[in-house]
Amino acid sequence: MPEAPLPDAPVLEVAGLAKRFGALVVLDDIDFAMRGDEAIGIVGPNGAGKTTFLSVIVGAHPPSRGTIRFRGADVTRMPAADRCRRGIIRTHQVPRPFSGMTVFENVFTAATSGGGAGRDEAYQRSIESLALCGMMGVANRRADTLGLLDRKRLELARALGTNPVLLLLDEIGGGLTDAEAGALVETIRELRHRGIGIVWIEHIVHVLLQVADRLICMDAGRIIADGRPDDVMADRTVIDAYLGGGAG
Amino acid sequence: MSPLGSMRVQRWTPLSVGSVAVSVAVLVLLAFGPALFSPNVIDKLTTLFIYVLLAITWNALAGYGGLVSIGQQAFFGLGAYAAVRLTHAGMSVYPALILAAILVAAVSVPLSAFMLRLRAGEFAIGMWVVAELLHLLVNLDGLIQGETGTSLIALDAYSAVARRALTYWTALGSMTVLLVLLLVLLRSPTGAAIQAIRDSEEAAASVGVRVLTTKRVIFVVAAFGAALAGALWLSTTITFQPKTYFSVQWTAYMIFMVLVGGLGTFEGPIIGAVIFFLVGTWFGADGVWYLIGLGATALVFALFLPRGLWGWVDTRFGLRLLPVGYRVVAGREPPAVPAIQTPHIRS
Ligand SMILES: Nc1ncnc2c1ncn2[C@@H]1O[C@H](COP(=O)(O)OP(=O)(O)O)[C@@H](O)[C@H]1O
Ligand SMILES: [Mg+2]
Numbered sequence: 001m002p003e004a005p006l007p008d009a010p011v012l013e014v015a016g017l018a019k020r021f022g023a024l025v026v027l028d029d030i031d032f033a034m035r036g037d038e039a040i041g042i043v044g045p046n047g048a049g050k051t052t053f054l055s056v057i058v059g060a061h062p063p064s065r066g067t068i069r070f071r072g073a074d075v076t077r078m079p080a081a082d083r084c085r086r087g088i089i090r091t092h093q094v095p096r097p098f099s100g101m102t103v104f105e106n107v108f109t110a111a112t113s114g115g116g117a118g119r120d121e122a123y124q125r126s127i128e129s130l131a132l133c134g135m136m137g138v139a140n141r142r143a144d145t146l147g148l149l150d151r152k153r154l155e156l157a158r159a160l161g162t163n164p165v166l167l168l169l170d171e172i173g174g175g176l177t178d179a180e181a182g183a184l185v186e187t188i189r190e191l192r193h194r195g196i197g198i199v200w201i202e203h204i205v206h207v208l209l210q211v212a213d214r215l216i217c218m219d220a221g222r223i224i225a226d227g228r229p230d231d232v233m234a235d236r237t238v239i240d241a242y243l244g245g246g247a248g
Numbered sequence: 249m250s251p252l253g254s255m256r257v258q259r260w261t262p263l264s265v266g267s268v269a270v271s272v273a274v275l276v277l278l279a280f281g282p283a284l285f286s287p288n289v290i291d292k293l294t295t296l297f298i299y300v301l302l303a304i305t306w307n308a309l310a311g312y313g314g315l316v317s318i319g320q321q322a323f324f325g326l327g328a329y330a331a332v333r334l335t336h337a338g339m340s341v342y343p344a345l346i347l348a349a350i351l352v353a354a355v356s357v358p359l360s361a362f363m364l365r366l367r368a369g370e371f372a373i374g375m376w377v378v379a380e381l382l383h384l385l386v387n388l389d390g391l392i393q394g395e396t397g398t399s400l401i402a403l404d405a406y407s408a409v410a411r412r413a414l415t416y417w418t419a420l421g422s423m424t425v426l427l428v429l430l431l432v433l434l435r436s437p438t439g440a441a442i443q444a445i446r447d448s449e450e451a452a453a454s455v456g457v458r459v460l461t462t463k464r465v466i467f468v469v470a471a472f473g474a475a476l477a478g479a480l481w482l483s484t485t486i487t488f489q490p491k492t493y494f495s496v497q498w499t500a501y502m503i504f505m506v507l508v509g510g511l512g513t514f515e516g517p518i519i520g521a522v523i524f525f526l527v528g529t530w531f532g533a534d535g536v537w538y539l540i541g542l543g544a545t546a547l548v549f550a551l552f553l554p555r556g557l558w559g560w561v562d563t564r565f566g567l568r569l570l571p572v573g574y575r576v577v578a579g580r581e582p583p584a585v586p587a588i589q590t591p592h593i594r595s
Contacts, residue, residue: 058454059453060450060453060454079453079458080453080454081453081454081456081457081458081459082456082458084453084454084455084456085456089454089455090454092451092454096448096450096451097447097448097451098443098444098447098448098451098452099447099448100443100446100447100512101440101443101444101447102573102574102575104257104574104575104576105440105443105573105574106444108437108440108574109437109440109441109443109444109452109455109457110455110456112437112440112441113437113441113444113452113455113456113457113458114455114456114457115456116456119437122437123256123257127255127257127576130576131255136255136576139576140575140576143447158455159455161455162455162456
């Protein structure tokens with residue numbers, strides 16, 4: 001591991017990042033930096049490139065151009081598994097559970113692989129992650145028997161199993177009741193309190209704003225606004241992007 | 249730590265302790281086989297052990313690893329061929345069978361570098377192509393005399409009785425070693441990672457699983473098992489004809505046993521091997537109708553009981569005879585380590 005970074009040094013730094021799928025430009029020259037103690041919300045119309053942004057950061061897709069630095073090291077070419085072992089993890093917008101394994105085994109795998117935990121520590125961490133996500137009741141169920149909400153919870157629980165430094169959340173709050181959304185906000189606050197950096201993509205802005213202290217709006221592969229949530233929500237270009245994009 | 253401290257992870261249950269004890273007792277009893285059974289039974293059991301070997305290794309590859317190969321006859325044939333070569337070079341037969349399998353496992357490592365880059369269907373067919381290529385290469389060896397083949401003449405050094413017993417013990421030992429090896433592997437964190445890759449390669453990588461390395465482990469173990477089976481088969485039939493050994497029918501047998509018994513369960517393929525063995529014994533393992541019957545049965549299972557006999561038992565009753573999985577239960581044992589530490593401390 002590199003030496004501990006200075007408190008104010010960014011945990012994640014992205015410079016000149018671009019991603020094309022064939023002729024389609026999905027990310028267009030993105031510069032972005034965040035500290036490890038920040039909680040950042042990302043909003044933007046469907047198709048803005050939010051999910052792809054996370055995919056490139058964690059290494060699921062190689063960038064077409066640009067660099068990604070995590071905790072001081074250039075990880076642009078590093079395999080996804082190694083980035084996770086260094087502490088970046090994302091949840092999937094469309095959940096991807098390990099469907100033939102139990103809920104507990106899903107989280108345990110994350111704890112022993114990305115989390116680098118030995119057996120007993122992995123047990124403990126898995127149980128804690130499941131409890132934090134309200135999943136103890138289904139710990140022994142096969143993941144392919146879960147409904148959508150539990151699959152989303154499992155995405156979060158599994159991510160926590162890796163003991164992350166930086167947690168990238170992709171629309172885990174969609175379709176929740178007010179009470180469930182409130183519980184989710186409490187969970188994310190707790191994670192932040194433990195020192196985990198948060199990036200959270202969500203359409204339900206009022207939920208997001210209960211956690212985020214900085215808001216980013218993406219549109220057409222670019223960051224069009226970045227700053228205090230109130231300022232971003234009042235921004236003319238943001239309002240236009242939403243009206244033009246037809247999402248809300 | 250209030251309610252969490254009371255949760256713990258259970259791996260062994262009274263049932264699994266019992267069934268492992270019974271399995272060990274059966275294996276010990278089988279070890280005395282040559283003193284207890286008739287020559288005919290000894291030969292039959294030897295065949296059964298080889299079937300089990302084929303079934304459990306293909307299941308590890310396809311059922312746990314998601315690597316569906318229809319070319320495992322590549323290793324089966326190569327194992328037999330390597331045994332022929334080693335004994336020809338003067339090695340005594342039984343050590344040669346084992347060493348042959350180890351050599352094939354070694355060959356499978358560089359092969360995996362190419363094959364594991366292929367996805368699903370490409371991998372399945374690609375392995376068949378590899379088997380065909382190896383078949384042709386082996387045919388070029390002067391010692392084999394093309395399709396005429398050759399025999400394991402070194403076996404003549406043993407009397408018929410000694411040969412029968414030694415082959416039996418080697419097969420029993422090989423099966424036992426592979427069973428234990430796979431049980432240990434699949435119970436380990438690597439076993440969990442292997443299944444994660446099967447279920448979603450991208451998600452597995454995203455939680456830190458090193459996909460290629462992990463797949464390689466299971467690929468090499470499966471190659472080793474198939475090669476060992478091939479070498480053992482050679483010692484039961486004595487003759488080596490490339491086209492019999494490099495035939496896709498071996499993989500068809502493996503698929504049959506695993507689909508009927510239960511893909512991706514530990515117990516299933518063993519049951520599948522026993523069924524396959526009984527079917528072959530009662531109906532005669534010969535002829536077109538036999539093969540058609542096998543194919544039709546496998547198809548019926550794939551359609552109506554996709555997780556096989558044991559998969560059905562597992563879903564229906566949650567029964568696990570072998571301690572491969574994990575169960576979270578309420579219990580009084582204290583947790584072994586404190587809860588999540590601060591995330592920045594990692595090595
Ligand atoms: N693997 C892919 N191949 C081709 N196009 C893709 C791929 N992934 C995403 N896209 C396209 O990139 C654009 C941005 O998608 P995405 O990142 O999912 O947006 P968002 O998460 O903001 O809704 C969309 O037009 C989508 O169709
Ligand atoms: Mg998205």
